[in-house]
Amino acid sequence: MARRKKVYEGKAKILYEGPEPGTLVQYFKDDATAYNAQKKDVIDGKGVLNNRLSEFFMVGLNAIGVPTHFIKRLNMREQLIRAVEIIPLEIIVRNVAAGSLSTRLGIEEGTPLPRPIIEFCYKDDKLGDPLVAEEHIIAFGWASQQDLDDIVALALRVNDFLSGCMLAVGIKLVDFKIEVGRVWDGDYQRLILADEISPDSCRLWDIETGKKLDKDVFRRDLGSLTDAYTEVARRLGVLPSNSAPATKPHLIN
Template sequence: MARRKKLYEGKAKILYEGPEPGTLIQYFKDEATAGNGQKKEVFEGKGVLNNRLSEFFMQGLNQIGVPTHFIRRLNMREQLVRQVEMIPLEVIVRNFAAGSMAARLGLEEGAPLPRAIVEFCYKDDRLGDPLVPEEYITAFGWASQQDLDDIVALALRVNDFLSGVFHGVGIKLVDFKIEVGRIWDEQDYPTLVVADEISPDSCRLWDIETGRKLDKDVFRRDLGSLTEAYTEVARRLGVLPSNITHRLKPTLIN
């Protein structure tokens, strides 16, 4: 498929104009970033892995009636997705204490939470994606209270699906983040859909038996090869691309 006009480039993906109105082409890059872009490396094959893994999860959600922007995978690095009106929030679902929550509340990393907890962050890299309460979200018009209720319900359904899939291959879903968008479809009210991606970039994944980290914390904390970790997740789920091996090496970004 011929490359079309670039509309947006983020840290991990590029969005291009789609072949039909209301569609986009989402391209997965090999770059990995941490600390709001302060730490950067290129991991050859990372984009291929995340493309295949996100396809796997989005297709699974579509099949169980959780709407997503995903239409189909086009090639090893690109997918065709629906263009949506993005809500400027990161929706975080936590099953175990880890990362910023553990540090913020003084909890032991890995401690189970009483129930799945949904948090919201305002999506703005310049501000470090700050945690925001629902009162801020409704006051500033980022989403209505009904939107928030629907987003929480959507996020918890995604959590149930992902937790079951990962548990089946010996992986603990510690937490994850999704982004949500609106599709109007000539309706008076929009349909909320899961957008962006679902991959080890956006999940915190630990091996159930050993506690080994299989997500971007490997890169954040210098725990080994990021590509090896992502390859292991893809291998267990049966979606490993044939041209990826665990021996691929990182390249520093200047």
């Protein structure tokens, strides 16, 4: 088998050329990073869990008419996805005060917000993904006002879907991050959800106990990240309820 050409490698995923024009293969790594990669580790099975969980959410979003880059899962660690032109923004949707919002504004973590708050960060690891305003985004040409309106509408639909999924299994969706990409049909542009949706990109708390079931387990040294992600997958029915944590999985080609 010919070696696939690597297109891009990030902190948690690798993109390879896909089998057909306009497609890519997205590979989920076991690497865990926090604080802009200042804290790093390799967590056995993390990539397998994120692949399955992201598939679950992307399939559900596609089913309700929210367009995503997801085509199909190929194996335990890989997905076939549409190639998109990524808008250089991280879109953060917050339902409860936590993380950097609490730090920046002095709001006690866990305080419910009166409505979802959407924030934008400029995607640049060297700059630490700084928070930016809509005026910056439009002035520097990263997205138009129409793009921003469409992104906000898409982000709120994703928030409704994810909140419902999580509430049904006793999990509070505190906040999450998404990325959006452009696809072109001739001269016509569409914006679609890209990257991933997983406990790497969401804050998830058990409704009854407040136990963290997301990457804060790694950030704050609260226990086993694999156990936390496995718990989310079990509750959502992605894994059998009696399955063991996905440690040291065997890759299926």
